[in-house]
Amino acid sequence: MRCSPPRSLLVAACATACAAVLLAGCVHPTEGGPIQPLPPAEGRVNPGLGPDARPLSSGPGYKGSPSWSPGGDRVAFIVDGYVVDRTVDGEQLTRWTTKDFVAAEAEWTADGSLTMLGGAGAVEGRPGAVYRTDPKEEGSLGVEEILEGVLAMAPGPERKDVVVALEMGPDESGLSLLRAGQMERIYTGTVQGTVTGASTSPDGDRVALAVRPAGDGSSHELHVFDLRTGEARKISEIQDGRGILGAPQWTDRGIYFVAGALSPPGDDGEPLYNLYRTAPEPGEPEPAPGVGEDFVAGGARVSPDGDRLAVVGRLNPKSPLNLYVLDLQTGSLDAVTTNEDMEIKTGPDDLAWSPAGTSVAIVARGASSGEPEVRAATAEELLDAFYNLYEIPITTPEPPGAPR
């Protein structure tokens, strides 16, 4: 008798092997496994200005002089001398001038054009020229020269006009009013000295001027120019070798300005400037109420409604730089950034209010170590490695009993 188990066992073994091979064939090969790309936001670190800060620019370039468009949807600024603007809710960038343009200040006006103070003279403290972009020729890089010999400029109320201070002669300045790129008015009255900064009153009738007197190295006089009468008068003078930084700010509660010693008294190399207030009448300036006697001020800008002042400064010389908002009615000073190793620019033109008064644009970068750095992103994506613009939202506390 033949025994069949070995044959059947062999058949079973072959069937098992075939099944195993078939089963193995059903498993997906792992060729082409997932390869994770670098996240596009690599290198976009927390800007170190607080959780609410939002970048408005990125990439390399020395940026400054932000200016919000009248609608608040775009912010113009200067990058390495040329002028660009960027949409606030997107990343559409428009360049308005050629890259060899040398702008010192850019201001958006109500007609949708940019008025720019530029030229090598303006950069080196000498008179520059005022240029204007054509809003219908966006991206053409063509600008029109409006005026030469311009010392300073300031947008008027609601940015309809631009007041420009002109060099009329050695140590003599004059004023002119521009509207939609045209010379609206030239004032015959002059200011004794060189105007270095200007700010219009909330009603647009007068202009506060920082003036450098003849034979002096610093601007330490405040003048008020009446645009209705064309007359100017000196209202205040800063003593003790101090000078006025940038343009005075005409608010609902008087004229505020930043002044201090031009040469640093200490060894830290940082000048100590203070915030002052004066009435628009002849008188002695006083330390601005609400900021504290140790407050060190940098750039300052009045809000569009005239009742708040945004100031980049330090609570005391040892504390970090932050953006503060001073409520001019209550005198309360609130920090709206929480600086963590950021260098905030303190230039007089390096901050700007949005038209609605709900945000302030500032310029900052991460503290530089002075050593080579390597980042895992393209240069254009980097934020804190370079000076960039940030939008800082400003919340206004509602008065008691205000409707919600």
Added chain:
Amino acid sequence: MRDATLWAAGAALAFLLTAGAFLVLANLATGPATEDLPATPARGKPGPPLDLDLNRDRLDSLKPAPDQELLLTVENSGGRDFSNVNLTLEASSGDTANPNARYYRQTLRNLKSGEDVEVRFLLDLSKTAEASPPPTAPDETSEIIEIRATTPEGVSVVRTAILPL
């Protein structure tokens, strides 16, 4: 006796075939998958299969002059070989108004899995005379070196070095 021998031979053959099948299964289903997965994620991110290493000492030695040697290490830390790794390098001034950008390119052939190769670039980092200095320029100027490595397989990595030159 002959039946017993056949029984034993059949059982051994069945065992070997089954074991072999399971070995094949194990190899196909698990082996390569662990190799192809990205490196252990760091802080929730997978490690890159292609990496560029710029040593700080190498960067420190660069000067604002022509013929500056930049050495960088290209590392294939993934599970697959790369037939080509295209390297593009752009050196530009931190002053964006300065149009003097310089571009360099190299290709690495057949970078095997786990292999790292040192690549040498000879850069011109000399300063160009600026027609008009930018207004209120910062005290320090920087040179930006952006290096991008890409493979035909679609893997890419970018590194940007900021040199305070």
